[in-house]
Amino acid sequence: MTIQINYKSTGFKKNSNNLVLFVDENFNISGLKKYISNTEISYISDLLKNSDLKKNLLVFEISSKRTIFLVSIKKNLKISDIESLGAKFHSYINYDKKNDYFVNSDTIKSKIENFLGYFLHGLKLKSYEFKIYKSKEEKKTISINVSGNKNKVTIQNQLRFKALEQGTFFARDLVSEPGNVLHPDEYAKRINSLKKYGLKIKIYDKKKLKKLGMNALLGVGQGSIRGSYLVTMEWNGLKNNTNPLAFVGKGVCFDTGGISLKPAKFMEDMTYDMAGSAAVVGLMKNLAIRKAKINAVGVVGLVENMPGGNAQRPGDIVKSYSGKTIEILNTDAEGRLVLADALTFTEKKFKPKIIVDLATLTGAIIVSLGSEYAGLFSNNDKLSKQLLDVSEKVEEKLWRMPLNKNFDKLIDSKNADMQNINYVGGAGSTTAAQFLQRFILNKTPWAHLDIAGMAFSKYGGALNSGGATGFGVRLLNQLIEDSYE
Secondary structure (H helix, E strand, O other): OEEEEEOOOOOOOOOOOEEEEEEEOOOOOHHHOOOOOHHHHHHHHHHHOOOOOOOOEEEEEOOOOOEEEEEEEOOOOOHHHHHHHHHHHHHHHOOOOOOEEEEEHHHOOOOOOOHHHHHHHHHHHHOOOOOOOOOOOOOOEEEEEEEOOOOOOOHHHHHHHHHHHHHHHHHHHHHHOOOOOOOHHHHHHHHHHHHHHOOEEEEEOHHHHHHHOOHHHHHHHOOOOOOOEEEEEEEEOOOOOOOOEEEEEEEEEEEOOOOOOOOOOOHHHHHHHHHHHHHHHHHHHHHHHOOOOOEEEEEEEEEEEOOOOOOOOOOOEEEOOOOOEEEOOOOOOOHHHHHHHHHHHHHHHHOOOEEEEEEOOOOHHHHHHOOOOEEEEEOOHHHHHHHHHHHHHHOOOEEEOOOOHHHHHHOOOOOOOEEOOOOOOOOHHHHHHHHHHOOOOOOOOEEEEEOOOOOEEOOOEOOEOOEEOOOOHHHHHHHHHHHOO
């Protein structure tokens, strides 16, 4: 289903078939007389006497052709609440056979700036579907016609929301693709296509990576017939050469576990082990579309972890790009190896103000936080607070987890500088983050987001209908807007 929002509606029509009107928390409809007939006012008033006014959206079927939606604007609404209202409205129209709805902005009585924009943004985010492989896909277009002289969404805000939606949807598309389609070779091509938006793209293939000494990343992909890549995406929105903000993503396009093979049950879900990289790519597309006034770089490591004849073995020792050596005790702890080289490379080449990496890194974070929060690990309190603040704002929630030198003993190796897992047991997510921290060499403010529980939802959430969530795109865009732009 496609949602088309028409901001240039010809104007409000009292006899429009399907109306969306906004009321106060008590569902007071006395002010709606200019929008609906007296007969309808009387009819709805009677129904309201027996309605649950604690709800924030009530639907009144006036006839087979006419429906009136009343959206209640409760006190103390947050922006995320408004977006959820839009998503709830979508849940109604998703199963409706009607194709046109008229939203009247004049009925919005709220001090929250851009109320309508957030409402429609939530509607759009909830409307995402991934059905390109359905042979009998039902194509349906729904028009949302905005009328009214008050509470208009400015052209600038329309562009902002559209860019954010396109970035989020691109991330969701990438995560949703099956592994036989979106392997590292194809993924690199899709990123390269973003040049048309003004991004500077550079692709490092196996030959270039070997020359650079990125043996940790290359080791993960050496069992696959596909290529391994590091891809950089630069957005220079400032005329000066200000050091950029850096975002790094794990892009394991399919993770079998390698020689340390995963159980067969649910292995099909490992197509989303590249969700961290998808968030970075979606963010960079969003920044380019909306012409963000910031310098930023996205760096993703793209590999496929397969148990081939040339695959990395447990017990192998590799020398990372940083020069530090790593003993591979478990080939299924591969994401941290990809990120190790990517983090050091990003810090050394771009000298960024901050580095934020995203990865579906550990199952342990799901044990800790379920699918409600992503884990936040950081070497910097200021950056952590910035991220926690925006996570509440956009409802992509984070919970800060500990880092401490006392965890180092769990990943120290007798045979190399470190080992890639903690064999003693416990603190799986923290020891993984502690491992990554060793590859931040110059004390750059850094945060690691373990999004394993947030990247994919079987049941859907407030702003998605199930499947890939695009977690991280809106979060990091808000971080940029609030603290750096």
